[in-house]
Amino acid sequence: MNLIQDYTVPRKMIHATLLSTALAMATPVGADTNLGAYLAARQAGISHDYAPAADYFMTALVADPSNTFLMENALASHLGLGNIEAARPLSQQMIDAGAASQIAHMVALAAAANDGLWDDILVNFEAGQTIGPLVDGLAQAWAFVGEGDIGAALSAFDAVIEAPSLRAFGLYHKMLALASVGDFEGADVILSLPPGQGLQRTRRVSLIHASILSQLDRNADAITMLDNTFGPQQDPDVADLRAQLEAGGSQRFTAVINPTQGIGEVMFSVAGALQGESADAYTLFYARLAAYLNPANADALILSAQLLEGLEQYDLASTTYGRVPRDDSAFYAAELGRSAVLRRDGRIDAAIEVLQQLARSYPDQPFVTVTLGDALRSDGRHQDANAAYTDALAQYDDSHADRWWAYYTRGITNERLGDWPAAEADLRAALTLQPDNPNILNYLGYSMVEKQVNLDEALSMIEKAANARPDSGAIVDSLGWVLYRLGRYEEAVEPMERAAELEPVDPVINDHLGDVFWAVGRDIEARFQWNRALSFDPESEEADRIRRKLEIGLDAVLIEEGAEPIRVANDDG
Numbered sequence: 001m002n003l004i005q006d007y008t009v010p011r012k013m014i015h016a017t018l019l020s021t022a023l024a025m026a027t028p029v030g031a032d033t034n035l036g037a038y039l040a041a042r043q044a045g046i047s048h049d050y051a052p053a054a055d056y057f058m059t060a061l062v063a064d065p066s067n068t069f070l071m072e073n074a075l076a077s078h079l080g081l082g083n084i085e086a087a088r089p090l091s092q093q094m095i096d097a098g099a100a101s102q103i104a105h106m107v108a109l110a111a112a113a114n115d116g117l118w119d120d121i122l123v124n125f126e127a128g129q130t131i132g133p134l135v136d137g138l139a140q141a142w143a144f145v146g147e148g149d150i151g152a153a154l155s156a157f158d159a160v161i162e163a164p165s166l167r168a169f170g171l172y173h174k175m176l177a178l179a180s181v182g183d184f185e186g187a188d189v190i191l192s193l194p195p196g197q198g199l200q201r202t203r204r205v206s207l208i209h210a211s212i213l214s215q216l217d218r219n220a221d222a223i224t225m226l227d228n229t230f231g232p233q234q235d236p237d238v239a240d241l242r243a244q245l246e247a248g249g250s251q252r253f254t255a256v257i258n259p260t261q262g263i264g265e266v267m268f269s270v271a272g273a274l275q276g277e278s279a280d281a282y283t284l285f286y287a288r289l290a291a292y293l294n295p296a297n298a299d300a301l302i303l304s305a306q307l308l309e310g311l312e313q314y315d316l317a318s319t320t321y322g323r324v325p326r327d328d329s330a331f332y333a334a335e336l337g338r339s340a341v342l343r344r345d346g347r348i349d350a351a352i353e354v355l356q357q358l359a360r361s362y363p364d365q366p367f368v369t370v371t372l373g374d375a376l377r378s379d380g381r382h383q384d385a386n387a388a389y390t391d392a393l394a395q396y397d398d399s400h401a402d403r404w405w406a407y408y409t410r411g412i413t414n415e416r417l418g419d420w421p422a423a424e425a426d427l428r429a430a431l432t433l434q435p436d437n438p439n440i441l442n443y444l445g446y447s448m449v450e451k452q453v454n455l456d457e458a459l460s461m462i463e464k465a466a467n468a469r470p471d472s473g474a475i476v477d478s479l480g481w482v483l484y485r486l487g488r489y490e491e492a493v494e495p496m497e498r499a500a501e502l503e504p505v506d507p508v509i510n511d512h513l514g515d516v517f518w519a520v521g522r523d524i525e526a527r528f529q530w531n532r533a534l535s536f537d538p539e540s541e542e543a544d545r546i547r548r549k550l551e552i553g554l555d556a557v558l559i560e561e562g563a564e565p566i567r568v569a570n571d572d573g
Helices: 035-046 050-063 068-081 084-096 102-115 118-126 133-147 150-162 164-180 184-191 203-215 219-230 236-246 259-274 280-293 298-310 314-321 331-344 348-361 366-378 382-395 403-416 420-433 438-451 455-468 473-485 489-502 507-519 523-535 540-552 554-560
Strands: none
Touching: 035 050, 035 068, 050 068, 068 084, 068 102, 068 280, 084 102, 084 280, 102 118, 102 133, 102 259, 102 280, 118 133, 133 150, 133 164, 133 259, 150 164, 164 184, 164 203, 164 259, 184 203, 203 219, 203 236, 219 236, 236 331, 259 280, 259 298, 280 298, 298 314, 298 331, 314 331, 331 348, 331 366, 348 366, 366 382, 366 403, 382 403, 403 420, 403 438, 420 438, 438 455, 438 473, 455 473, 473 489, 473 507, 489 507, 507 523, 507 540, 507 554, 523 540, 540 554
């Protein structure tokens, strides 16, 4: 039996088409359907709110138990939740009813692999329970591994490899299969193929190769490979593996140790290939099945969480990140992801707590400390953020490429805390490390404009930033504002108008444009822009100043503030 024929198709065609849940929900339902439950399920499904969608679709099925449309949507909802045990009977009901459902076939394949029913997998493929060329071909090969027929398995992997667009997938899984049965030499041959012929040197592939080299008593080669791949600045996972190799420890091969996990890796491979190419809700199906078949695959959990975050299912994403065990090498990455999703969900205190605990667990990882500083800064806790950035700078070595960010962000907090000398020193330190960085150039230049110091230098910096980022409304606003501060009012009009086009609802930019219009005698347009700025909810102090400008004009406000009034171009004295 050979399921691989001619599959010279692009990556986006490696799977068969599946209607999205939201589209499927538009399909009419039978007269017996519980319409209240159906409508509630439909609304929840459109929002990818999987838990209520699953409950309501199951309720609707009670009234109409043979409706395969309701079955598929209930199945999809349970799959999105990661509740594969609830999805299994639904998939079998759909297959028994003769429904041609790709996701039913996916769940049936996963169920058989989980139960070790290898012959069932092969028979089901012959019966037409197919998913797509790549999944079918690789799953068939792993089923042969499960049956102990390694020769048939290798032939099936080779059939996938012969399809040019699927070559890398076939090589990767053949390598894993060889390693899973103890043929580390054969696995190393595949991993050592030259670029263009073999596998892309991804993080996952590199870590797997290191463990295989260690099994071959080649720890020194594994260390060299890791250093060449990741460079000197390695994350905790890689650094810990390198340290163990250097200490002479033998690293076990744990990526895929049996054919059940092998089929889980097929699902994970497809999910990785689909990420960014297909809808997140569809890609999530594969990621969920990958984690089901190999619960130790933390990368599958992290990918599931990332996809859920993209679907704005923040609670599910946070819970999924939290499933990565503390003793797993991926725990570090999972906790960073969990803190990020908590911040997106507006749960800033919880995000900060996660980062604080992580910083205690990884005291020598400045990236964690910097991320903690960023979370504190976004919450307006500039003093605490400043302390975090200071800690991070003490953790970095002098050659670390990321030190500039800690200087830059600490400079921001110093400026917000009113310590301009310290802010300027940090911003200039960041600029020394990143002399062409438009964000640093803009922040330092704009700050000097607001302080009304070094205006010519500020103009030069902001012009450089604007040339690098002409599509940034904030930076173009800075250019217009420094020209205004220099008294070059007519020149300020064009960049300020462009900034307002780029960021049309920014209150600060609209306020600035109003000031520039006032400066060139276009006071009606100035008042219009000030009113627009007020409509975009500026900070209270700025809102009060705008209202005062609308009441008495900018010149009078400047006089009240002890500043010189503007001598507009058309003033008659």
